[in-house]
Amino acid sequence: MASSTCPADLAAMFGANTTDAAGAATFICNKLSDTTFAVDSTYLLFSAYLVFSMQLGFAMLCAGSVRAKNTMNIMLTNVLDAAAGGLFYYLFGFAFAFGTPSNGFIGRHNFGLKDIPTTNFDYSYFLYQWAFAIAAAGITSGSIAERTQFVAYLIYSAFLTGFVYPVVSHWFWSVDGWASATNYDSLLFGSGVIDFAGSGVVHMVGGIAGLWGALIEGPRIGRFDQSGRSVALKGHSASLVVLGTFLLWFGWYGFNPGSFTKILAPYESGNYYGQWSAVGRTAVTTTLAGCTAALTTLFGKRILSGHWNVTDVCNGLLGGFAAITAGCSVVEPWAAVICGFVAACVLTGCNYLAVKFKYDDPLEAAQLHGGCGAWGIIFTALFAKEKYVNEVYAIPGKTSRPYGLFMGGGGKLLAAHIIQILVIFAFVSATMGPLFWGLHKLKLLRISPEDETAGMDMTRHGGFAYVYHDEDDQKAFPMRKIEPALSA
Numbered sequence: 152m153a154s155s156t157c158p159a160d161l162a163a164m165f166g167a168n169t170t171d172a173a174g175a176a177t178f179i180c181n182k183l184s185d186t187t188f189a190v191d192s193t194y195l196l197f198s199a200y201l202v203f204s205m206q207l208g209f210a211m212l213c214a215g216s217v218r219a220k221n222t223m224n225i226m227l228t229n230v231l232d233a234a235a236g237g238l239f240y241y242l243f244g245f246a247f248a249f250g251t252p253s254n255g256f257i258g259r260h261n262f263g264l265k266d267i268p269t270t271n272f273d274y275s276y277f278l279y280q281w282a283f284a285i286a287a288a289g290i291t292s293g294s295i296a297e298r299t300q301f302v303a304y305l306i307y308s309a310f311l312t313g314f315v316y317p318v319v320s321h322w323f324w325s326v327d328g329w330a331s332a333t334n335y336d337s338l339l340f341g342s343g344v345i346d347f348a349g350s351g352v353v354h355m356v357g358g359i360a361g362l363w364g365a366l367i368e369g370p371r372i373g374r375f376d377q378s379g380r381s382v383a384l385k386g387h388s389a390s391l392v393v394l395g396t397f398l399l400w401f402g403w404y405g406f407n408p409g410s411f412t413k414i415l416a417p418y419e420s421g422n423y424y425g426q427w428s429a430v431g432r433t434a435v436t437t438t439l440a441g442c443t444a445a446l447t448t449l450f451g452k453r454i455l456s457g458h459w460n461v462t463d464v465c466n467g468l469l470g471g472f473a474a475i476t477a478g479c480s481v482v483e484p485w486a487a488v489i490c491g492f493v494a495a496c497v498l499t500g501c502n503y504l505a506v507k508f509k510y511d512d513p514l515e516a517a518q519l520h521g522g523c524g525a526w527g528i529i530f531t532a533l534f535a536k537e538k539y540v541n542e543v544y545a546i547p548g549k550t551s552r553p554y555g556l557f558m559g560g561g562g563k564l565l566a567a568h569i570i571q572i573l574v575i576f577a578f579v580s581a582t583m584g585p586l587f588w589g590l591h592k593l594k595l596l597r598i599s600p601e602d603e604t605a606g607m608d609m610t611r612h613g614g615f616a617y618v619y620h621d622e623d624d625q626k627a628f629p630m631r632k633i634e635p636a637l638s639a
Contacts (some may be wrong), residue, residue: 201405
């Protein structure tokens with residue numbers, strides 16, 4: 152719909168000699184409005200396609216990080232995260248997340264996309280948010296890889312994308328959410344939570360869900376020896392890990408800059424500086440955080456282990472991206488460098504604790520997405536710049552709102568972000584923890600030791616993904632089809 156002032160303002164410019172100044176003005180203003188909607192929708196759809204391409208990145212990263220005998224299994228789970236997530240997010244998830252008007256806890260409109268499009272969002276918005284939902288499910292699948300029954304993947308993926316993730320995203324992203332930065336009628340601490348693209352909403356949710364799944368299942372066979380010492384169960388393909396990392400890097404440019412959802416929005420009409428500049432800045436901060444984390448990990452691992460390890464560098468890079476995701480739109484590029492450096496240190500520390508407590512996560516997903524995601528939330532509360540906060544999160548009728556503690560903005564934003572970390576951890580633990588525990592008690596969670604030793608590709612999926620030539624494994628496990636154990 153055209154601005155109500157546009158036709159009147161434009162008509163006044165035509166002059167007295169124009170036959171139908173009002174009609175001409177209305178026609179031009181409507182065309183300009185239509186163009187704005189079309190440009191913004193195209194931008195959002197393109198961003199959705201970029202985020203969806205991250206599923207291929209997750210699939211390649213997961214496949215390369217597991218042993219060859221489980222390659223088909225992990226790639227199938229990634230496909231079904233998208234497929235099952237699409238159906239359940241369509242039926243329930245989108246409504247729980249963004250069905251407005253609603254209460255602060257959960258949405259209650261637009262089930263099955265009923266009454267879409269509305270004045271609030273179009274189909275493109277659903278597609279974009281679905282791509283985010285399945286990203287959270289993809290994070291969890293990495294934590295429980297190589298030892299989880301297939302039916303458990305289907306159950307947790309449907310529950311996570313259909314209920315758990317949507318409720319959390321409603322809290323922090325919906326205009327009705329109790330801690331949302333866009334709930335102008337009731338801002339938490341006068342600020343709300345600035346989690347722009349989801350360090351908490353996406354990464355912490357997926358990481359904590361994976362944490363509980365891996366804890367309840369226990370480590371893979373052989374991950375720790377009889378004396379409790381760590382034994383590396385290396386992934387079978389560094390090439391796939393690097394390929395997956397670059398695909399995720401590419402998709403992150405839809406994940407973070409795309410979260411503006413609009414690009415044709417001037418901050419000051421007629422000026423070269425507008426939301427398109429903020430989109431570009433967000434892409435830059437995302438890049439710098441990832442690059443810094445990668446280099447920090449490279450030299451840190453060299454000092455600690457004596458090796459230049461490409462897999463660790465890839466995980467460090469992704470940790471930097473997960474951390475900057477919350478504040479990417481409201482911090483300066485120099486602050487993103489600090490974010491990436493600390494994220495690499497957080498990931499290294501979390502991995503050390505995981506080994507110490509005999510926690511096994513084949514992709515370091517809980518450490519990377521949970522740990523670095525939590526750091527990203529704190530980082531935003533410390534370094535958010537006043538100018539950028541007021542532009543990206545402008546409150547109608549107000550000129551300023553709380554911003555980063557280290558930038559002179561006080562502690563209100565930090566208080567809101569600490570609450571975000573606590574409530575996400577509590578809610579995901581209270582929902583996904585019992586789900587995984589129930590699956591465990593029903594013997595639906597972990598595969599049998601015989602199936603795990605032989606590899607799920609052979610026992611559950613009809614054969615290996617590759618022509619397999621590992622002589623040691625060939626001697627121990629001849630290449631023949633093995634039926635699933637009756638106890639599984």
